[in-house]
Amino acid sequence: MQIDNKKLFVTNLLAEARQEDVLSIQLSDQLNDGFNKAVFDALAEGLVVQDAKGEVIVYNRAAQLILGLTKEQLIDRNFLENKVKCFHEDGSSFSWDLFPAVIVARTGTSQTNIVLGWHHTDGNTRWININSHPIIEETGKLTGTVTSFTDITAIKAAQEEMKRSEEKLHSVVNSSKNGVFLIDRNYKILLVNEDAVNRQMIMSGVPRIHEGMCFLDILPEHRRKPVKDALDSVLRGQSVEYEIVYTKADNQDLWLLANYTPVRDKNGEITAICFTTNDITALKTNESALNKSEQRWKFALDGAGDGVWEYNFQTKESYYSPLYKNMLGFTDEEFQNEAYEWHSRIHPDDLKKITGIDKLYEDHAIRNHSVEYRLRSKSGEYVWVLDRGMLLEWTPDGRPLTLIGTHKNITEEKMREESLLQSRQRFSSFMANTPTLSWIIDENAIFRFLNVPYLKAFNLTESDIGKSVYDIFPRHVCDHFIENNWKVWNSGASIETIEEGVDPDGKAQLFHIFKFPLESENGLRMLGGVALDITQKVLLEKRLAEEQEKKKREIIQAIMNAQENERKELAYELHDNVNQILSSSRLMLEVAIEKPNISHEFMRRSLNYLQDAVTELRKISHSLIPGTLRDISLEAAIEEVVQNINATKKIKITYQKEIAHSGKAILPEIQLAILRIVQEQCNNILKHANATEASISLNIDSREILLLINDNGNGFDTVNTKKGLGLNNIFNRTAYYHGTIQLDSSVGNGCSLQIRIPLPA
Numbered sequence: 001m002q003i004d005n006k007k008l009f010v011t012n013l014l015a016e017a018r019q020e021d022v023l024s025i026q027l028s029d030q031l032n033d034g035f036n037k038a039v040f041d042a043l044a045e046g047l048v049v050q051d052a053k054g055e056v057i058v059y060n061r062a063a064q065l066i067l068g069l070t071k072e073q074l075i076d077r078n079f080l081e082n083k084v085k086c087f088h089e090d091g092s093s094f095s096w097d098l099f100p101a102v103i104v105a106r107t108g109t110s111q112t113n114i115v116l117g118w119h120h121t122d123g124n125t126r127w128i129n130i131n132s133h134p135i136i137e138e139t140g141k142l143t144g145t146v147t148s149f150t151d152i153t154a155i156k157a158a159q160e161e162m163k164r165s166e167e168k169l170h171s172v173v174n175s176s177k178n179g180v181f182l183i184d185r186n187y188k189i190l191l192v193n194e195d196a197v198n199r200q201m202i203m204s205g206v207p208r209i210h211e212g213m214c215f216l217d218i219l220p221e222h223r224r225k226p227v228k229d230a231l232d233s234v235l236r237g238q239s240v241e242y243e244i245v246y247t248k249a250d251n252q253d254l255w256l257l258a259n260y261t262p263v264r265d266k267n268g269e270i271t272a273i274c275f276t277t278n279d280i281t282a283l284k285t286n287e288s289a290l291n292k293s294e295q296r297w298k299f300a301l302d303g304a305g306d307g308v309w310e311y312n313f314q315t316k317e318s319y320y321s322p323l324y325k326n327m328l329g330f331t332d333e334e335f336q337n338e339a340y341e342w343h344s345r346i347h348p349d350d351l352k353k354i355t356g357i358d359k360l361y362e363d364h365a366i367r368n369h370s371v372e373y374r375l376r377s378k379s380g381e382y383v384w385v386l387d388r389g390m391l392l393e394w395t396p397d398g399r400p401l402t403l404i405g406t407h408k409n410i411t412e413e414k415m416r417e418e419s420l421l422q423s424r425q426r427f428s429s430f431m432a433n434t435p436t437l438s439w440i441i442d443e444n445a446i447f448r449f450l451n452v453p454y455l456k457a458f459n460l461t462e463s464d465i466g467k468s469v470y471d472i473f474p475r476h477v478c479d480h481f482i483e484n485n486w487k488v489w490n491s492g493a494s495i496e497t498i499e500e501g502v503d504p505d506g507k508a509q510l511f512h513i514f515k516f517p518l519e520s521e522n523g524l525r526m527l528g529g530v531a532l533d534i535t536q537k538v539l540l541e542k543r544l545a546e547e548q549e550k551k552k553r554e555i556i557q558a559i560m561n562a563q564e565n566e567r568k569e570l571a572y573e574l575h576d577n578v579n580q581i582l583s584s585s586r587l588m589l590e591v592a593i594e595k596p597n598i599s600h601e602f603m604r605r606s607l608n609y610l611q612d613a614v615t616e617l618r619k620i621s622h623s624l625i626p627g628t629l630r631d632i633s634l635e636a637a638i639e640e641v642v643q644n645i646n647a648t649k650k651i652k653i654t655y656q657k658e659i660a661h662s663g664k665a666i667l668p669e670i671q672l673a674i675l676r677i678v679q680e681q682c683n684n685i686l687k688h689a690n691a692t693e694a695s696i697s698l699n700i701d702s703r704e705i706l707l708l709i710n711d712n713g714n715g716f717d718t719v720n721t722k723k724g725l726g727l728n729n730i731f732n733r734t735a736y737y738h739g740t741i742q743l744d745s746s747v748g749n750g751c752s753l754q755i756r757i758p759l760p761a
Contacts, residue, residue, distance in 0.1 A: 100132035329378030689713025
């Protein structure tokens with residue numbers, strides 16, 4: 001074969017080795033020609049020719065360099081099959097039976113673009129792209145295979161780098177909280193992240209997204225035209241943004257903020273569109289809730305009558321709501337939105353309450369405030385307000401910007417507080433100064449309140465409030481005390497009782513106690529009590545009872561003594577007067593009998609004596625039980641006594657009376673007592689006073705009897721002079737009828753006796 005024929009053969013062989021059709025190449029001895037060998041070695045691809053048995057017949061230099069094998073290793077099938085570990089792109093092992101040349105030799109079918117990797121002798125992983133074809137004679141017999149391969153390690157590295165870049169891009173895009181689409185100029189989806197896919201899946205009646213589909217196809221029919229218009233605007237270099245709401249499969253609204261932005265290459269040409277969707281459903285929900293909240297807040301403020309104010313720290317601008325101004329009696333026009341309008345109306349005594357608040361906000365010492373003070377209204381009267389404010393906004397550098405707050409009219413509350421405070425002060429003053437002991441106790445026998453008199457009475461301190469009654473008093477006292485408490489709780493009614501106690505020295509005491517139920521507190525029944533120490537009262541009553549008993553005995557004794565004296569007086573009168581008169585009358589009668597001739601004279605004398613006896617007996621009878629009180633009034637009976645004494649010419653007594661009440665309505669016993677007192681005092685004056693004049697005054701009204709008896713006699717020392725029987729009788733009769741007596745006398749100044757006896761109603 002000539003040289004030109006050799007070149008043509010090799011050229012055809014190489015060309016056919018790169019084709020995917022079945023080769024019909026006649027391999028001849030000329031392949032080993034030096035010229036052909038040179039051509040083989042000049043090729044950049046590796047080239048290996050094997051016979052029908054798979055033995056390597058020829059290979060070029062590129063094959064040895066790409067594979068990194070020696071000549072011996074390259075032609076050693078056993079070495080290639082057992083020592084060289086090859087693997088697929090997915091990392092799985094590439095067995096010898098799957099080598100392209102082996103498959104071609106077995107099947108006669110070409111194997112193209114087979115990618116194979118192995119560990120090169122330099123320690124790195126290498127990748128080659130293999131094409132293997134059969135060599136068939138004209139007779140159709142397969143005589144061998146020719147395999148070409150190209151080192152694609154750099155290409156694989158570039159592909160891996162591109163894959164990693166794409167993965168990074170997808171990772172970045174997928175990590176976005178927004179839905180992201182990359183759309184080409186024909187509206188095809190080049191890239192879509194998971195958020196966009198997931199968001200599309202919850203939509204109703206839309207297809208599932210995948211890369212390569214038309215972006216408009218994923219939209220509802222009514223949205224396609226406006227979106228296409230937006231895409232076209234972006235392709236003209238504009239950016240588009242709007243809010244849109246979709247209905248999800250669960251009939252809930254999905255609010256999206258859609259944004260279209262052009263993507264440009266390095267030459268500034270628009271090559272694609274970046275479309276992002278941000279889920280603003282929560283924001284819209286919050287906006288709606290905020291609007292509703294603001295409406296409710298405004299309604300609540302208006303309903304509560306609270307005025308709203310706002311203050312800007314940086315511009316010093318102020319705002320006051322119409323309700324704020326109306327609270328002070330102003331119209332919206334009359335009250336300017338200026339800080340001085342507010343500040344100039346603060347009560348001078350309250351300025352110190354708000355001075356420095358701005359500074360506290362500026363120093364970040366507070367974030368809100370609440371203070372009560374007075375503002376002067378349009379009428380000139382002061383209105384109490386509760387000023388509450390909070391810092392709403394800050395400047396970018398952290399300074400306070402907007403302060404917002406409310407003013408609430410609390411005038412009525414302050415008046416009630418003042419009234420309550422005064423009431424508490426009065427109550428505290430009352431409880432501290434009342435002579436009664438007051439307390440509050442719960443069902444566990446714990447004192448909740450003790451007033452000052454209680455603390456003083458038992459030598460206690462404020463620290464004893466909160467202690468059990470058993471920690472303070474003896475058990476026997478506490479048991480009775482608690483027993484009565486439960487009577488109140490069980491009945492739900494107040495009780496009045498007498499309880500025993502002990503003073504700090506352990507002496508027994510008696511208390512008049514009122515106990516009453518109070519409202520429960522934290523589930524515990526409460527009881528209030530008021531007590532008055534009646535220990536001294538009881539002792540005095542006992543002593544008074546003893547003295548009254550003694551007085552009664554004295555009265556009885558005086559009555560007995562008076563009766564005895566009256567008997568003596570009666571015996572004396574009967575013996576000395578009546579007896580003598582009757583004796584004289586008897587004598588006259590005896591003489592008349594003996595001397596009949598002169599009997600008439602003696603009988604006349606006897607009759608005179610008998611008349612004197614009758615008169616004397618009548619006087620005695622009147623002195624014992626004056627019949628005049630049965631027949632005449634008290635004042636008339638006293639007048640009879642006065643007339644009888646004046647008839648003796650021993651003393652002159654004047655008698656005055658003023659009767660505003662019928663004497664007959666006075667009990668006979670009382671009338672008799674008054675008459676006896678008059679008789680007794682007149683006898684005392686006649687016997688002891690050596691008086692020349694005396695006066696008696698009797699005044700009777702519906703309430704009492706007032707008797708005054710005065711004389712100008714010797715008088716006596718009322719302190720050192722012992723009362724005689726007559727005065728004792730006067731005092732006892734007066735006391736018996738619950739009257740009062742006043743005796744004024746001194747030596748040489750006469751005597752004045754005043755007696756008051758109350759009349760029954």
